[in-house]
Amino acid sequence: DIQMTQSPSSLSASVGDRVIITCRASQGITNDLGWYQQKPGKAPKRLIYAASNLQSGVPSRFSGSGSGTEFTLTISSLQPEDFATYYCLQHNSYPPTFGQGTKVDIK
């Protein structure tokens, strides 16, 4: 199985901060990488697909980059509604696997 390692596992940030979350794959996955946001008690929501494509309806402050084994999710200016847990997902091969999550909370 491909292992996905996210960092950091948690971070504290203020409204307006730039936030960067990293995901590393244990082997190359080209651009078969998505980013998901999950708020407490809610289902995950896809933000980014194919590593760098913004899901329809998602604010442009979210962006993704990377290919191969290193990927990043950037929130350019953190908003109150962005406090949540973020997961990366590799879907290059079976089984699809998630990173362990990054919890973003208020500083």
Next chain:
Amino acid sequence: QVQLVESGGGVVQPGRSLRLSCAASGFTFSSYGMHWVRQAPGKGLEWVAVISHDGRNKYYADSVKGRFTISRDKSKNTLHLQMNSLRAEDTAVYYCARDGRVVTLNLSFDYWGQGTLVTV
């Protein structure tokens, strides 16, 4: 709009069975693969199973292989997960999710249901 509504969760004793359902609407159900993904309390996300758009191909996580069966009913636009020989470690919220690409499996998830809790 795409809607996925799970049902069938509950409390069950170890070794018993449970069947989850997911009612789909707002898209052509027969054109998309469908997944089950679970999340144990306070833990991360774990993919469980996928079924192709036509029901011919099914794949499972090693943790559930031989115990869980995924199926779909195209006449009712419904996805199912039959869970047998349940264990304490199967306790989780179970989400159904649509595959991210029409017809050919992409193994990503573009729409999710609200989830149903299974407690073993």
